[in-house]
Amino acid sequence: MTEAVSRPTLEAVAARAGVSRATVSRVVNGGDGVRAPLAERVRRAVEELGYVPNQAARSLVTRRHDAVAVVVAEPETRVFADPFFALQLRGIGKELTAHDNQLVLLLTEGRADHTRVARYLAGGHVDGALVFSLHLDDPLPGLIRDAGVPTVFGGRPHWSADTGAPDPGVVYVDCDNRGGARAAVRHLLDLGRRRVAHLTGALDQTSAVDRLDGYRDAVAEVPGAYDPRLVVEGDFTPAGGERAMRELLARCPDVDAVFAANDLTALGALRVLREAGRRVPEDVAVAGFDDMAPVAEQTDPPLTTVRQDIEGMGRLMARLLLEGLSGGRDRARTTAGAPGARGKGVILPTTLIRRASA
Amino acid sequence: MTEAVSRPTLEAVAARAGVSRATVSRVVNGGDGVRAPLAERVRRAVEELGYVPNQAARSLVTRRHDAVAVVVAEPETRVFADPFFALQLRGIGKELTAHDNQLVLLLTEGRADHTRVARYLAGGHVDGALVFSLHLDDPLPGLIRDAGVPTVFGGRPHWSADTGAPDPGVVYVDCDNRGGARAAVRHLLDLGRRRVAHLTGALDQTSAVDRLDGYRDAVAEVPGAYDPRLVVEGDFTPAGGERAMRELLARCPDVDAVFAANDLTALGALRVLREAGRRVPEDVAVAGFDDMAPVAEQTDPPLTTVRQDIEGMGRLMARLLLEGLSGGRDRARTTAGAPGARGKGVILPTTLIRRASA
DNA sequence: TTGAAAGCGCTAACAT
DNA sequence: ATGTTAGCGCTTTCAA
Numbered sequence: 149m150t151e152a153v154s155r156p157t158l159e160a161v162a163a164r165a166g167v168s169r170a171t172v173s174r175v176v177n178g179g180d181g182v183r184a185p186l187a188e189r190v191r192r193a194v195e196e197l198g199y200v201p202n203q204a205a206r207s208l209v210t211r212r213h214d215a216v217a218v219v220v221a222e223p224e225t226r227v228f229a230d231p232f233f234a235l236q237l238r239g240i241g242k243e244l245t246a247h248d249n250q251l252v253l254l255l256t257e258g259r260a261d262h263t264r265v266a267r268y269l270a271g272g273h274v275d276g277a278l279v280f281s282l283h284l285d286d287p288l289p290g291l292i293r294d295a296g297v298p299t300v301f302g303g304r305p306h307w308s309a310d311t312g313a314p315d316p317g318v319v320y321v322d323c324d325n326r327g328g329a330r331a332a333v334r335h336l337l338d339l340g341r342r343r344v345a346h347l348t349g350a351l352d353q354t355s356a357v358d359r360l361d362g363y364r365d366a367v368a369e370v371p372g373a374y375d376p377r378l379v380v381e382g383d384f385t386p387a388g389g390e391r392a393m394r395e396l397l398a399r400c401p402d403v404d405a406v407f408a409a410n411d412l413t414a415l416g417a418l419r420v421l422r423e424a425g426r427r428v429p430e431d432v433a434v435a436g437f438d439d440m441a442p443v444a445e446q447t448d449p450p451l452t453t454v455r456q457d458i459e460g461m462g463r464l465m466a467r468l469l470l471e472g473l474s475g476g477r478d479r480a481r482t483t484a485g486a487p488g489a490r491g492k493g494v495i496l497p498t499t500l501i502r503r504a505s506a
Numbered sequence: 507m508t509e510a511v512s513r514p515t516l517e518a519v520a521a522r523a524g525v526s527r528a529t530v531s532r533v534v535n536g537g538d539g540v541r542a543p544l545a546e547r548v549r550r551a552v553e554e555l556g557y558v559p560n561q562a563a564r565s566l567v568t569r570r571h572d573a574v575a576v577v578v579a580e581p582e583t584r585v586f587a588d589p590f591f592a593l594q595l596r597g598i599g600k601e602l603t604a605h606d607n608q609l610v611l612l613l614t615e616g617r618a619d620h621t622r623v624a625r626y627l628a629g630g631h632v633d634g635a636l637v638f639s640l641h642l643d644d645p646l647p648g649l650i651r652d653a654g655v656p657t658v659f660g661g662r663p664h665w666s667a668d669t670g671a672p673d674p675g676v677v678y679v680d681c682d683n684r685g686g687a688r689a690a691v692r693h694l695l696d697l698g699r700r701r702v703a704h705l706t707g708a709l710d711q712t713s714a715v716d717r718l719d720g721y722r723d724a725v726a727e728v729p730g731a732y733d734p735r736l737v738v739e740g741d742f743t744p745a746g747g748e749r750a751m752r753e754l755l756a757r758c759p760d761v762d763a764v765f766a767a768n769d770l771t772a773l774g775a776l777r778v779l780r781e782a783g784r785r786v787p788e789d790v791a792v793a794g795f796d797d798m799a800p801v802a803e804q805t806d807p808p809l810t811t812v813r814q815d816i817e818g819m820g821r822l823m824a825r826l827l828l829e830g831l832s833g834g835r836d837r838a839r840t841t842a843g844a845p846g847a848r849g850k851g852v853i854l855p856t857t858l859i860r861r862a863s864a
Numbered sequence: 865t866t867g868a869a870a871g872c873g874c875t876a877a878c879a880t
Numbered sequence: 881a882t883g884t885t886a887g888c889g890c891t892t893t894c895a896a
Contacts, residue, residue, distance in 0.1 A: 155630070155654070157889055168867045173891060183865065198652070200628040204571075205889035207562035208872045215610075215631075241613045250626060252573075253611040255599045268608060270558040272513070273573075294556075296513070515873055526883045531875060541881065563873035566888045 156197040165193035215250040217274040239462025266291035284352040300469045304354045319492045323456035328498030329362025332435040341405035345378040347392040349409035389416025411436040411443040433506035449504035514555040523551035573608040575632040597820025624649035634827045642710040658827045662712045677850045681814035686856030687720025690793040699763035703736040705750040707767035747774025769794040769801040791864035807862035
């Protein structure tokens with residue numbers, strides 16, 4: 149293993165360049181107010197010594213870390229099996245990198261992890277946090293609030309302004325789950341289908357609830373289209389989709405369209421429909437949600453689905469957080485000016501992508 | 507956005523408890539050598555004030571951060587699309603969490619990112635680094651060495667001891683790529699196949715080179731089995747597998763077995779074989795490498811493949827790093843005592859998993 | 865424009 | 881067993 153070596157300090161650079169520590173500090177941090185030749189001498193000394201500032205020392209006085217925590221409250225397995233997180237992380241990573249911030253990934257699996265994460269955030273390691281995938285009973289938001297770290301949430305939290313719950317000051321980014329779902333279901337209805345089912349996501353997450361609401365909005369518009377038996381609970385996974393689809397076929401063999409809560413669920417549904425000998429879209433039209441490239445384009449037939457800009461969501465979350473960190477003035481403007489802003493939540497638009505499955 | 511608040515210091519706790527800072531520090535860090543009632547008073551003060559230690563200040567003096575960087579030198583997209591990394595990350599996360607260390611994820615996409623990462627590591631943010639997926643021309647290892655941070659590599663680096671290159675002190679963890687490949691190819695040969703092809707991985711990675719070597723070992727054992735035209739270059743992706751398989755069929759229509767460099771490549775190959783009307787395994791037997799559950803078990807037919815303990819690799823990497831960090835005495839023993847140790851590299855065993863495809 | 869000096873909050877000798 | 885004290889390496893007034 150490569151060994152750690154002791155690094156030169158500001159002091160050493162100052163000595164070598166024959167100047168004071170203050171001057172070196174100035175040069176290292178942008179160099180304004182230092183005469184060119186002096187600055188040059190300092191830079192040479194830095195170079196020769198291979199000086200790199202000690203961030204702990206710097207943070208101690210500046211109280212900045214240029215690091216942001218990303219908290220993912222999911223069993224780790226799913227986090228990475230699911231391209232959704234991958235894409236969001238990617239967006240976040242890009243935005244943070246562009247602003248010279250580091251990404252500290254905090255994975256939580258159980259209760260013990262929650263307190264660990266809370267301690268970490270409270271410990272002042274990071275300037276802010278991006279938090280994902282909260283479930284109904286999740287204690288994390290409360291812990292995070294207590295930790296007193298600026299935070300932006302990914303996905304509408306259960307206690308956001310819209311539900312009239314405790315903390316209306318919460319900032320979050322989400323896509324228009326309800327509107328997207330409505331569009332998908334309307335599309336199925338426009339196709340002339342009348343037995344349009346919905347395989348839900350995990351209903352302890354707001355995205356699943358909102359999509360279900362969108363489904364209800366749409367079927368309510370067509371007399372006779374609403375039938376509670378057509379709604380089966382899934383969990384956003386292919387396996388859950390299979391289970392739900394099987395149950396649906398047993399319950400309502402006359403189903404002629406399925407709106408799945410996400411593409412993975414649709415994937416499972418497609419498998420079961422094929423097994424059952426139902427043709428897609430002739431016998432049963434199928435629509436998904438997310439438009440995750442590796443999934444939606446590869447299914448057989450390719451999936452009609454609701455596209456959301458997942459990577460963009462990640463970027464936006466990071467941007468909002470960084471803007472909030474760099475002083476309050478920009479924040480309000482940004483949040484309010486963003487598309488679909490509503491309170492402190494930013495709702496991104498969705499688009500229906502028509503492919504062969506519906 | 508939740509606002510940051512100014513936190514109480516050790517000093518404040520000391521004042522409140524009526525003791526010195528040193529005593530508070532002792533209590534906070536385990537509390538040995540402090541009489542029970544006093545310790546209790548301190549704990550109460552900590553509680554009442556909601557005191558959380560400032561890590562920057564602590565790190566400044568202890569020179570420990572209890573954080574480890576994970577550097578993934580891949581386009582971010584692939585990193586997360588590929589369950590391989592997901593599993594390794596998971597193993598790493600578990601091990602780090604178990605030892606109260608944080609995971610700082612550093613994603614690199616281009617040259618600019620390399621220097622950024624180097625600066626970060628040199629900046630003393632973390633106690634060590636876990637580095638993945640190096641390519642032949644990767645400047646990262648050099649930069650990391652210069653950064654002087656203890657490092658464990660995932661996968662044999664190009665310049666490891668085995669190739670007689672510059673830095674023989676390098677610690678890495680890998681699976682027995684060559685032996686695993688050999689076993690898979692021998693299995694195909696034992697099946698009576700004589701036109702056994704190999705779809706390679708990205709040959710700028712040692713794992714691909716080693717698997718190719720294993721393939722060559724095995725075919726060399728059977729007179730007449732070696733034919734250079736049976737080796738086609740892929741890139742570890744399904745798309746690459748499709749391309750390679752198509753080329754292979756064009757080049758050698760008489761192929762009767764395929765050893766794919768990984769399961770994703772095999773997936774692509776299976777698709778092309780199906781399109782081409784070749785039955786698997788009757789006409790062409792197919793074997794993969796990795797045994798990634800979501801892939802190998804779901805293919806049609808299920809894939810015969812070489813299993814490696816990916817999550818275990820991640821855990822081991824983290825363990826080796828942490829052991830190295832906590833003083834040199836344990837390290838030599840561990841590295842030498844680990845299974846398949848060879849120099850400073852630890853090679854984990856592989857197992858052939860027989861399913862229907864071969 | 866440059867330097868001197870005072871901390872940031874904590875740990876770890878060293879005293880007591 | 882507890883307190884005193886001297887920094888860790890840096891930024892940032894304040895003076896010069």
